[in-house]
Amino acid sequence: MGLRKERDSLRFLVISVSAGDGHNAIGRALIEELNKRGHTTLMIDYHKGVSPLRQWFNNDWYFWVLSNCPGFSHRTYERLKRRDTNKKPPRLSAYNFMFNSPKSIKLVEKTLADFKPDVVFSTHSYPAALMSKWKKEGRINCQCFYLVSDYVIHLYTELTTNNDYILTPCSDFHSTLEKLGYDKKQFLNIGIPVQTKFSTISDKKALRLKFGLNPELFTVLCLSGGAGYGRIDLIVKNLLTVQRPLQIIVVNGRNEKMKQKIDNYLAKKKINSVLNLAYCNNIDELMGASDLMLGKLGGVGVTEAFNKELPLISVGQAPFQEYDNGLYLSEKKAIIKIDKVEEIPEVLTDLFDHPEKITALKA
DSSP states (O other): OOOOOOOSSEEEEEOOSSSSSSHHHHHHHHHHHHEEEEEEEEEEEETTOHHHHHHHHHIIHHHHHHHOHHHHHHHHHHHHTTTTSSSSSOOOSSSHHHHTTHHHHHHHHHHHHHHHHHHHESSSHHHHHHHHHHHHTTTTOOOEEEEEESSSTTTTTTGTTSSSEESSSOOOGGHHHHHTTTGGGEEEEEOOOOOOOGGGGGHHHHHHHHHHOOOSSSEEEOOOOOTOOOOOHHHHHHHHHHOOOEEEEEEEOOOOOHHHHHHHEEEEEEEESEEEESOOSSSHHHTTSSSSOOOOOOHHHHHHEEEEEEEEEEEEEOHHHHHHHHHHHHHHSSSSEESSSGGGGHHHHHHHHHHHHHHHOOO
16 A cells, blocks of 8 residues: 555554444444554544534434435435535535534644554545645645545545545446546555454354344344434334244344334234344344344445345435445445335345345345
């Protein structure tokens, strides 16, 4: 990668953003691998300690809009994709509001001064844009890498072009990056980094026994992401109408209300074929125990499922970049994308009756 090798051990700084858990997951994967190689590492959150208003905007408002105004959020996202990339974002735009956080910028300044990294990895466009700006101004001389965390080019990527390298999910996006100002020499087509535990194929039956499940039953994993966004309860109800033998694992993330809602429904209907969980740190094992996944389309979660050879079905209209992930991956026949939860029984039944389709998805 052209890293300076003045000494065997280098200092790597990873700057992430806690917008969902995907960017942090990439950071953890990097830290894991770099530590194995004997390097000194540090990961910080670009939005750590930001103002209460920015915290609310980054988390509560974001997910409220997705849940209550999906049409509005999608139209806004599509409009932003069509903007003139030669013009800077408006001063009062949401992007500038979150990017130009004084506390975020001071945190990065102090960390660079104290830690003195040889290399900076940015797992989100905010720190990648800041590193690009400071590289252009000559304020930093360490090497800077921007990691793309989805199967799409993110909004405002044109502001990150002064990073030394951009790590892309695949070469299909390189022509778009060139139009935005990147040079071919900056491309490192390595895919989306995930932790090693997602790259091992496990004994499904042993893992099912570990979780108190029937080791012989076809197992479907339902994921709603770390924040627990979406109506996963409706997905579960439709799965339960499938006239084929199966069991279900549900991960509600941090959405405690949704977990309780599903618990109440299962108790009322006396259903014991569903393992209903809250936020989990062993998603790799749950994936390993499963034959099929219904879940969100975040780039990291999708890649983890791919590495686990776990076929993936996306249900409903995904938000923002996840929508583009779905378009790209369904076009490549890497996933099955369905629009309505009511279609789940028909699609699942078809997969049961034609197992070669599951094999094709794995391929």
